[in-house]
Amino acid sequence: MIWKEILIRYGELSTKGRNKMDFIRRLRENIRHAFADLGHLHIRTERDRMFIAIQDEAQMDVLLNGLPKIFGIQSFSPVAACNKDMEAMKSLAITIMDTFKSEQLTFKVEVKRTDKTFPLDSHAIQREIGGYVLPQYQNLSVKVKKPDVELRVEVRHDATYMMAQVIAGAGGMPVGSNGKSLLMLSGGIDSPVAGYLMMKRGVRLEAIHFFSPPYTSQNSLEKVKVLANELTKFGASIRLHVIPFTEVQVLIKEKVPSNVSMTTTRRMMLKIADKVREEIGALAIVTGESLGQVASQTLESLTAINAVTSTPILRPLISNDKLEIIDIAQKIGTYETSIQPFEDCCTIFTPASPKTKPKLEKVEHYESFSDFDELIERAVKNREVYIFPKKEQPADKFADLL
Numbered sequence: 001m002i003w004k005e006i007l008i009r010y011g012e013l014s015t016k017g018r019n020k021m022d023f024i025r026r027l028r029e030n031i032r033h034a035f036a037d038l039g040h041l042h043i044r045t046e047r048d049r050m051f052i053a054i055q056d057e058a059q060m061d062v063l064l065n066g067l068p069k070i071f072g073i074q075s076f077s078p079v080a081a082c083n084k085d086m087e088a089m090k091s092l093a094i095t096i097m098d099t100f101k102s103e104q105l106t107f108k109v110e111v112k113r114t115d116k117t118f119p120l121d122s123h124a125i126q127r128e129i130g131g132y133v134l135p136q137y138q139n140l141s142v143k144v145k146k147p148d149v150e151l152r153v154e155v156r157h158d159a160t161y162m163m164a165q166v167i168a169g170a171g172g173m174p175v176g177s178n179g180k181s182l183l184m185l186s187g188g189i190d191s192p193v194a195g196y197l198m199m200k201r202g203v204r205l206e207a208i209h210f211f212s213p214p215y216t217s218q219n220s221l222e223k224v225k226v227l228a229n230e231l232t233k234f235g236a237s238i239r240l241h242v243i244p245f246t247e248v249q250v251l252i253k254e255k256v257p258s259n260v261s262m263t264t265t266r267r268m269m270l271k272i273a274d275k276v277r278e279e280i281g282a283l284a285i286v287t288g289e290s291l292g293q294v295a296s297q298t299l300e301s302l303t304a305i306n307a308v309t310s311t312p313i314l315r316p317l318i319s320n321d322k323l324e325i326i327d328i329a330q331k332i333g334t335y336e337t338s339i340q341p342f343e344d345c346c347t348i349f350t351p352a353s354p355k356t357k358p359k360l361e362k363v364e365h366y367e368s369f370s371d372f373d374e375l376i377e378r379a380v381k382n383r384e385v386y387i388f389p390k391k392e393q394p395a396d397k398f399a400d401l402l
Contacts, residue, residue, distance in 0.1 A: 006067070007077045014048055067167070072235075077165055079161050093162060101137055106140070108150055175234065175235045182273055183287075184269065198314060204236055207241065238387075239387050241385055248379060259354055272376055289317065304360045
């Protein structure tokens with residue numbers, strides 16, 4: 001096997017200051033966690049790049065498939081190795097460049113000679129390898145500035161290393177490098193996308209879901225479990241807190257006027273989420289709300305809902321339109337699950353004409369005639385917690401929904 005290691009470039013992490021190594025350590029641990037099934041990975045870290053040693057082709061394939069999903073990686077490259085011999089180096093260069101023989105491309109050779117005892121200097125190595133490679137491929141032409149392919153050669157003390165392929169990473173920050181938040185996961189299109197975007201900024205997530213049997217089915221809960229499991233692909237485990245919400249929701253329907261019942265429902269959800277957030281030590285609550293998308297997401301509604309807590313509410317989708325959100329959902333693989341036709345607790349009691357500009361004082365007035373606090377405490381106490389990813393993945397991610 002020619003492949004020796006995978007070189008990882010940090011991207012945004014490279015701009016960090018004194019705490020840079022903390023972010024790098026977090027990225028290294030996230031990689032170990034994501035590929036735990038491969039056993040112990042030998043990872044060498046430097047200030048501006050990281051190397052993962054390759055044991056065999058099967059391990060290589062798993063890493064190439066999984067690394068693009070790990071936040072904190074700007075790009076990465078498979079690195080091949082050969083003896084410090086010009087003939088071996090030319091042969092390896094051809095093996096690597098065979099990957100690019102099917103399309104018209106520009107290229108150049110870039111050489112770094114770490115081992116200064118090697119008889120040829122960097123320019124001479126560049127001329128030798130470039131002069132050997134170019135006649136072999138009719139589709140290649142030389143371009144010194146910004147070529148399509150850059151064959152990078154590094155002559156180190158132990159061997160010669162080469163790479164040409166640059167694979168884009170997920171970018172962002174390593175999950176866990178910016179604290180922990182609680183995601184309100186509904187089962188729709190928006191909230192998984194909101195969770196993904198917060199993970200991309202380094203936030204570790206736990207999730208909360210409000211379940212109202214018998215008005216919502218077991219299928220609706222299984223759908224949310226699939227979504228929580230999908231989000232773990234991006235480098236971290238997730239705990240899902242399932243809240244029994246039926247008692248609270250029935251009381252709202254009975255005691256609160258229908259045109260403001262959705263506002264009260266969201267307020268009670270936020271109160272419950274805030275108690276769970278405090279128990280798990282999270283710093284903020286994340287929602288998938290987008291300004292003006294539905295009646296409960298107008299500025300007036302959000303103001304009335306926010307009034308129940310002083311906890312930061314993070315809304316990464318607040319300025320996105322629905323088509324933009326759908327595009328991200330399709331890209332990250334949650335869209336097909338989200339559109340499965342199973343109701344959630346926010347849709348079962350939706351009023352015909354909800355207020356889009358509820359007055360906070362009126363909402364609080366209607367709520368004052370009922371004792372929600374006891375029901376809230378009971379809902380928090382009786383929640384069920386599920387941990388993802390599942391150790392055994394189903395062959396069909398929709399199997400539980402059928």
